[in-house]
Amino acid sequence: MKRLSKLINEQGIRTDGRKVNELRPIKIEVGVLKNADGSAYIEFGKNKIIVAVYGPKEVHPKHMALPDRSVLRCRYHMSPFSVQERKNPAPSRREIEISKVTRDALEPALMLDDYPRTAIDVYIEVLQADGGSRCTGIAGASVALADAGINMRDMVAACAAGKVDDTIVLDINDEEDKEGQADMPIAYLPNLNQVSLMQVDGKLSKEEYRKCLDTAIEGCKKVYQLQKEALMKKYFGDEIDVGGSE
Amino acid sequence: MSKKSNVIVEHLRRAQMNDLLAAGKRLDGRGVTESRPMKIETDVIKKANGSALVTLGNTQVIAGVKVQVDKPFPELPDKGLLICSAEVLPLASAYAEPGPPDEDAIELARVVDRGIRESEMIDLKKLVLIPGEKVLAVFADVSVLNVGGNLFDATSYAVVSALLTSKIPKMEVKDGKIVDTGKLMETPIDAVPISVTMARIGDTILVDPTSEEEACMDARVTMTTDAEGRVCAVQKGGTGTFSVEQINHVVATAISKGEEIRAKIKSVTGSG
Numbered sequence: 001m002k003r004l005s006k007l008i009n010e011q012g013i014r015t016d017g018r019k020v021n022e023l024r025p026i027k028i029e030v031g032v033l034k035n036a037d038g039s040a041y042i043e044f045g046k047n048k049i050i051v052a053v054y055g056p057k058e059v060h061p062k063h064m065a066l067p068d069r070s071v072l073r074c075r076y077h078m079s080p081f082s083v084q085e086r087k088n089p090a091p092s093r094r095e096i097e098i099s100k101v102t103r104d105a106l107e108p109a110l111m112l113d114d115y116p117r118t119a120i121d122v123y124i125e126v127l128q129a130d131g132g133s134r135c136t137g138i139a140g141a142s143v144a145l146a147d148a149g150i151n152m153r154d155m156v157a158a159c160a161a162g163k164v165d166d167t168i169v170l171d172i173n174d175e176e177d178k179e180g181q182a183d184m185p186i187a188y189l190p191n192l193n194q195v196s197l198m199q200v201d202g203k204l205s206k207e208e209y210r211k212c213l214d215t216a217i218e219g220c221k222k223v224y225q226l227q228k229e230a231l232m233k234k235y236f237g238d239e240i241d242v243g244g245s246e
Numbered sequence: 247m248s249k250k251s252n253v254i255v256e257h258l259r260r261a262q263m264n265d266l267l268a269a270g271k272r273l274d275g276r277g278v279t280e281s282r283p284m285k286i287e288t289d290v291i292k293k294a295n296g297s298a299l300v301t302l303g304n305t306q307v308i309a310g311v312k313v314q315v316d317k318p319f320p321e322l323p324d325k326g327l328l329i330c331s332a333e334v335l336p337l338a339s340a341y342a343e344p345g346p347p348d349e350d351a352i353e354l355a356r357v358v359d360r361g362i363r364e365s366e367m368i369d370l371k372k373l374v375l376i377p378g379e380k381v382l383a384v385f386a387d388v389s390v391l392n393v394g395g396n397l398f399d400a401t402s403y404a405v406v407s408a409l410l411t412s413k414i415p416k417m418e419v420k421d422g423k424i425v426d427t428g429k430l431m432e433t434p435i436d437a438v439p440i441s442v443t444m445a446r447i448g449d450t451i452l453v454d455p456t457s458e459e460e461a462c463m464d465a466r467v468t469m470t471t472d473a474e475g476r477v478c479a480v481q482k483g484g485t486g487t488f489s490v491e492q493i494n495h496v497v498a499t500a501i502s503k504g505e506e507i508r509a510k511i512k513s514v515t516g517s518g
Binding site: 104199202204210 | 353364486487
């Protein structure tokens with residue numbers, strides 16, 4: 001029922017010209033907002049997302065404060081003009097769920113017990129959405145948290161894989177998300193080798209599931225290199241070689 | 247926002263739990279892949295098209311299915327609607343409060359909905375009356391009556407059981423108008439999705455966590471599989487992580503445990 005058009009041609013090329021294991025062009029810029037303690041602008045193909053981090057700061061309302069650690073709060077929000085049909089600006093159930101899984105994906109990387117009685121607010125604003133915006137948001141938020149100088153155990157890289165025309169592909173776009181067979185967004189802590197976000201919708205056999213996970217993690221490792229490069233570029237200029245990048 | 251479990255587990259109890267887990271045992275005497283006793287009663291609400299009361303250990307939830315005529319989504323004119331919702335009633339725990347659903351309740355409803363939807367449990371094409379204009383909408387609403395851990399699976403089993411035993415009104419189209427024949431027909435069921443929720447505490451992964459275990463867990467994952475052993479929906483939750491090996495390992499548990507529970511639900515609901 002979901003096979004309306006062919007999404008991969010005979011040469012193994014996808015509708016946007018990519019190979020099956022190729023990421024969309026990624027652009028990350030660090031420190032784009034003056035007022036924020038940390039910020040990042042990130043593009044995954046046509047996804048355009050801006051992230052701001054405020055904190056550690058005083059907690060309002062005060063009863064939310066925790067005596068032994070900081071409270072991490074995340075808001076994933078789509079601008080009304082970010083999608084084809086205007087989106088009602090009020091937070092939808094989808095956005096509330098994504099905000100929650102984003103927080104769960106970022107929290108393992110943060111040393112929140114270094115900042116008792118404070119809050120760290122992460123605001124993710126999707127200016128333009130193109131499939132995979134939750135992963136883009138998480139990857140951007142991780143860079144913004146590093147830019148804010150929050151103590152971290154690892155970076156959080158994120159990337160989706162999926163099943164399209166019976167093939168496992170990396171980083172699915174909007175069209176592949178809507179007409180493909182399955183979608184698996186993953187957030188991954190590359191140095192700790194841990195998965196902090198995982199969702200699946202669509203049918204996958206056990207073998208496909210494992211291949212999809214491997215594909216997504218390979219993608220996350222590439223995203224991680226770009227996150228590091230973006231941070232190095234802001235803090236050390238262009239000349240420094242990050243090492244390990246392909 | 248960053249709401250941790252409301253259940254407080256004393257240090258000694260937690261230490262006891264960890265000691266037992268190291269030996270592959272649990273506080274209530276279960277093995278790590280053992281579910282709590284489950285009781286399913288169907289047709290408990292006669293006014294609903296289908297209903298189920300599920301008791302899973304201390305957790306108790308009730309699901310009701312209602313069917314009504316509605317407009318299809320503009321982008322899916324040839325499909326009926328299926329909408330799952332879940333609510334934790336204020337009577338379900340000392341910490342539940344009245345008011346709009348919080349993020350935990352929204353996640354619960356969306357994860358259960360995703361499993362039912364992605365497995366294509368109901369053949370939505372058979373719910374179309376006038377393409378693009380009138381379709382049947384199946385609402386599966388769940389109320390949590392007692393919070394006792396693993397709301398995801400209890401809710402999911404209740405929805406599946408209620409749908410499996412539901413009868414929907416037989417409608418006819420006469421001169422472009424919808425006429426209720428007063429008869430009932432079987433809901434068009436194609437698959438029986440079963441969710442299995444696993445919690446990680448330290449290096450141990452356990453099935454069907456209690457409230458106490460959820461309060462101590464590092465992370466959880468809910469995995470919904472169908473009878474063909476395909477993964478239909480996954481949701482990782484909690485503020486911890488899983489290693490890649492663990493994520494690869496849990497899929498096998500979800501499939502084998504899913505088979506066991508599917509057989510039980512099928513026998514209770516008399517569907518195959």
